[in-house]
Amino acid sequence: MSLSIPRQAVYYVKKVSEGRNVSNVQVVSPCEKQGQTFVTAFEPLSSNVTVHNSLEQLSTIRNADVLIFNNALSKIVNNADLLTDFLKNATNASAIGGIVIIREDLKNVADKRQVARLTDYFDVFRTNDSDGNNTGLDLYTVDQIENSTYVEQNFLDFIFVFRKKVFAPSTDATVTFRDFLDKTQYTSTGIDAYEWMFGVNFISPGGYNENLKIIKRFGDLKPGQTMLDIGVGIGGGARQVADEFGVHVHGIDLSSNMLAIALERLHEQKDSRVKYSITDALVYQFEENSFDYVFSRDCIQHIPDTEKLFSRIYKTLKPGGKVLITMYGKGYGEQSDKFKTYVAQRAYFLKNLKEIGEIAEKTGFINIETENMTPRFKEILLEERSHLEQNEEEFLSKFQARERDSLKSGWTDKLGYIEKDNHNWNFFLAQKPFPK
Structure with missing residues (x-):
């Protein structure tokens, strides 16, 4: 040994x-x-x-x-x-x-x-x-x-x-937050249905193509560079970055159901540029100044302390390193009771774009870019709902009617939240400065 x-x-x-x-x-x-x-x-x-x-x-x-x-x-x-x-x-x-x-x-x-x-x-x-x-x-x-x-x-x-x-x-019916995630939003069946909607290996809006567009906003990624992927899900984004750019990725997620899928597929593909950890981003002690990039797709709304998260990201980035995050956020419209219930049921901790920018600046990041990508989110939701409606027979050959109904109503509800400016899809990019 x-x-x-x-x-x-x-x-x-x-x-x-x-x-x-x-x-x-x-x-x-x-x-x-x-x-x-x-x-x-x-x-x-x-x-x-x-x-x-x-x-x-x-x-x-x-x-x-x-x-x-x-x-x-x-x-x-x-x-x-x-x-x-x-x-x-x-x-x-x-x-x-x-x-x-x-x-x-x-x-x-x-x-x-x-x-x-x-x-x-x-x-x-x-x-x-x-x-x-x-x-x-x-x-x-x-x-x-x-x-x-x-x-x-x-x-x-x-x-x-x-x-x-x-x-x-x-x-409580769920003992830990990891347990809550795996028994509610990320059951094995729920993950499979999400993947059917988003595309193979992805649990985020737009699937492979949208993720690649977002990744490219980092700029010039080089082979051998390192990336921390927070909320890596079933691993599609991590394997995409390794395959497309040669970057070495450490993907973490608190949902053991999701990472079990990622690990099984990684074992089949044998890509040692990618590794995974089932852990909490606010608990795991990463080495300081160790990553060229930190990336997160539509995950941090699950994390209660955004300031602590940004501080930990800042410490783990190398000087000059970049962080790129897309996240579900709250808009500026008066929140409906239905939206408040949705947020509570998902255990989301939503920030608006202004709040994210302020936290990033307070943390010490520079070259901060924020963008409200909600119009694109609306397009994706419409595309994905249409995909379900047009391929309902195929979906029902794999899943039950209750999964179909849940996805349809969920996508329709999100479109309604967008119209009331309750639900936003936000983009954030920033850099850790070099020492003076």
């Missing part, structure tokens, strides 16, 4: 621990030789590393600062009851604030989108500890194993990173 794999785990420990003591490191690895590589990797942290070769030993572990599972779940990955038992034992084995890392190679499982199911299991699980606390695993990221991607062209080898946390008791 390459040492780069346990060292990737150590990298996340350093990111997430925030200076916390990590003296007690417990590793569960059925392959003892692989387990020992973690001992070597943790030497710089002066950690006490204990290696176990079976999940049966998990129940004996307590107060672990770091708990690592290295390909230890293969026998239980398809058994919901055993996964639940595992999660209870893993949560109880960790200290509050402790880091839990699960490395699991899923390339040989029958369901190539298994990562979505596992992310959901891990993310929503809660259990009461001995003190009565409602504890669970707070998601930091699900990333691909770098060594497997670049050396083996295996894009389905994952590292799940969590931190044990005490959560407030809740009776």
